[in-house]
Amino acid sequence: MISDISIGQYYTGNSFLHKMDARMKFILVFALLVFVFLCKSFFSLALMVVFTVFAVILSGVPFKMVLKSIKPLAIIILFTAVLNIFYTTGGATYFEWHSLKITEKGINTAVFMAVRILVLVVISSLLTYTTTPTMLTDAIERLLSPLSVFHVKVHTLAMMMTLALRFIPTLVEEIERIMNAQKARGAELETGGLITRSKALVPVFVPLMVSSFRRAYELAFAMTCRCYTGGEGRTRMKQMKLRPRDFIAAGFVLILLAGVIVLNHFFEAVI
Amino acid sequence: MTPAVEVRNLTHYYMKGTENQVAAIKNINLHVEKGETLGIIGHTGSGKSTLIAHFNGLLKPDEGEILVDGQNIFESKETLRQSRFKVGLCFQYPEYQLFEETVYKDIAFGPKNMKLSQEEIDRRVLTAAGMAGVRKENLEKSPFDLSGGEKRRAAIAGVMSMEPGVLVLDEPAAGLDPAGRRELISMIKNYRRATGCTVIIVSHSMEDIAGVADRVCVLNNAEIAMLGTPTEVYTRDEELRSMGLNVPEITRIFINLKKRGLNVPENIFTVDDAVACLRKMQQRGNA
Numbered sequence: 309m310i311s312d313i314s315i316g317q318y319y320t321g322n323s324f325l326h327k328m329d330a331r332m333k334f335i336l337v338f339a340l341l342v343f344v345f346l347c348k349s350f351f352s353l354a355l356m357v358v359f360t361v362f363a364v365i366l367s368g369v370p371f372k373m374v375l376k377s378i379k380p381l382a383i384i385i386l387f388t389a390v391l392n393i394f395y396t397t398g399g400a401t402y403f404e405w406h407s408l409k410i411t412e413k414g415i416n417t418a419v420f421m422a423v424r425i426l427v428l429v430v431i432s433s434l435l436t437y438t439t440t441p442t443m444l445t446d447a448i449e450r451l452l453s454p455l456s457v458f459h460v461k462v463h464t465l466a467m468m469m470t471l472a473l474r475f476i477p478t479l480v481e482e483i484e485r486i487m488n489a490q491k492a493r494g495a496e497l498e499t500g501g502l503i504t505r506s507k508a509l510v511p512v513f514v515p516l517m518v519s520s521f522r523r524a525y526e527l528a529f530a531m532t533c534r535c536y537t538g539g540e541g542r543t544r545m546k547q548m549k550l551r552p553r554d555f556i557a558a559g560f561v562l563i564l565l566a567g568v569i570v571l572n573h574f575f576e577a578v579i
Numbered sequence: 580m581t582p583a584v585e586v587r588n589l590t591h592y593y594m595k596g597t598e599n600q601v602a603a604i605k606n607i608n609l610h611v612e613k614g615e616t617l618g619i620i621g622h623t624g625s626g627k628s629t630l631i632a633h634f635n636g637l638l639k640p641d642e643g644e645i646l647v648d649g650q651n652i653f654e655s656k657e658t659l660r661q662s663r664f665k666v667g668l669c670f671q672y673p674e675y676q677l678f679e680e681t682v683y684k685d686i687a688f689g690p691k692n693m694k695l696s697q698e699e700i701d702r703r704v705l706t707a708a709g710m711a712g713v714r715k716e717n718l719e720k721s722p723f724d725l726s727g728g729e730k731r732r733a734a735i736a737g738v739m740s741m742e743p744g745v746l747v748l749d750e751p752a753a754g755l756d757p758a759g760r761r762e763l764i765s766m767i768k769n770y771r772r773a774t775g776c777t778v779i780i781v782s783h784s785m786e787d788i789a790g791v792a793d794r795v796c797v798l799n800n801a802e803i804a805m806l807g808t809p810t811e812v813y814t815r816d817e818e819l820r821s822m823g824l825n826v827p828e829i830t831r832i833f834i835n836l837k838k839r840g841l842n843v844p845e846n847i848f849t850v851d852d853a854v855a856c857l858r859k860m861q862q863r864g865n866a
Contacts, residue, residue: 488637489676490767493737494660494692511688514678518723 317377318440323368324553325438330447332554336561337435343568344427350416350578352571353423359564360427364517369437378426378431385425392418414436420578441473449539450548463539479520486515581649583610583745584634584666589643601627605801607643611745616771616778618792618809620785622823625798627781629672631747634779635666648744655770664693667743671750673734677698677722682713682733685722691739711736712762728759732766736745745777746770752787760817764790773817789813789848797822810846815816829853 325333340356347353364374378385392414399412436444449466456462490511497508544577586609604626611617621627623629632638633645637650637658645652652662667689670676672746679685690700708718711732717725722733731751739746742865752760753766768791771778782788787810788795795812797805799822805812816826816834826834833847843860847853 442614489670493689494663
């Protein structure tokens with residue numbers, strides 16, 4: 309039941325994207341997200357779509373999994389599309405009913421927006437598909453490390469994130485165990501209305517809280533015993549290193565940027 | 580007489596339908612008679628915990644049936660619910676399930692779910708607390724203020740208070756010191772004597788089981804490998820060791836003495852028994 313929650317959504321693989329440095333991936337994904345907003349014409353957006361499809365193929369992540377990451381956002385995409393159809397007016401009118409009007413420009417904007425969101429979602433989910441949560445937090449830590457000039461405890465924040473991710477499966481297991489134990493004492497956790505049900509969860513959440521605190525203390529103790537004092541002077545087992553493939557990817561993205569700008573320049577803007 | 584628990588051709592798969600599908604237990608057939616104490620032994624991952632989670636319907640079998648008091652527990656919602664109260668399941672490290680403000684309330688959780696009258700709940704809590712060895716002055720304390728051993732007792736009392744016909748304990752002595760273990764085992768013996776209930780104890784410690792069980796069931800690789808009295812099972816020393824189980828040291832010594840032609844019994848499971856037995860032999864020798 310709860311055991312099939314998948315945490316993060318890393319897809320095990322050994323593709324070009326999997327092997328890239330997480331920091332570079334992070335930066336490039338960020339850049340690509342900006343590019344999506346730079347697109348003004350259908351042609352530049354089409355270039356982005358082509359690039360995205362290419363990246364998905366390159367990653368080796370099955371299309372079915374990518375679709376799964378779009379599913380929860382389907383309603384939002386549909387909603388923005390519908391809003392845009394009715395609220396943007398201009399060009400030829402195809403349909404009119406009271407104050408509702410569907411125009412050429414409305415349809416164009418709606419399609420443009422929907423595709424834009426799709427590309428945004430797919431690109432950012434590719435990052436999590438090809439990067440383990442640990443690598444991600446590592447990359448965030450390294451990228452944010454200049455902030456330590458302003459006394460931001462970047463390492464501590466990253467460590468907290470890593471630990472939180474690490475403990476999610478443990479807690480899921482724990483919840484299952486406690487639920488079974490209380491069910492064995494006749495607790496009814498799956499029947500009744502909202503209030504009965506939330507009341508029934510007290511016997512599950514109190515022990516869960518208690519054991520989370522216990523685990524936190526134990527972990528802190530164990531870390532202290534291993535002389536953990538925070539980020540200063542800490543070395544890593546897996547050193548991050550930029551390799552030729554990272555620069556190739558960066559170069560590719562730069563060419564894409566040039567393409568977007570050129571296409572924007574030569575073709576009519578939709579929005 | 581109908582057996583307290585009857586298991587027929589029980590099979591349970593984990594990750595069913597995926598390529599990682601494994602049988603946690605395979606084709607298990609088991610009768611547990613009323614009033615008997617059954618020990619279930621097995622190496623880690625042999626399927627012990629999976630097996631007992633079927634006794635009160637926490638897990639649903641993929642194949643086979645479970646009958647409690649001759650009644651198939653999956654027949655209806657009601658029979659399933661009744662099985663929760665007929666078979667009291669106490670998990671490993673039960674102290675992590677304590678949640679109420681006071682020990683009393685926590686022990687009363689089970690009986691309350693059975694919708695009993697207040698007087699009956701009161702009676703059951705006090706009886707269970709007495710049997711599990713929860714001290715009276717601790718009843719009004721918060722369960723989180725108790726020591727580890729006391730918490731364990733309180734949690735076991737929480738299962739006993741449902742007065743189940745069958746009490747199932749999963750590794751009840753895990754994590755306790757030797758003195759705590761001994762106390763716990765004698766507590767279980769007393770409980771059984773006082774109530775006449777069926778008791779099923781799961782453990783990988785053969786020493787703990789030897790002292791209480793009438794019959795021992797050995798699980799290996801998801802299947803029942805042996806089933807018999809402790810003496811019958813424990814004398815198959817070599818086989819047990821190949822399953823990663825260790826016969827108590829003292830039993831091994833006696834088995835080997837017997838092999839070398841000494842006339843000693845093979846059913847010695849504790850050092851105390853051994854001492855008593857040797858004394859007797861000495862007296863006989865002197866006489």
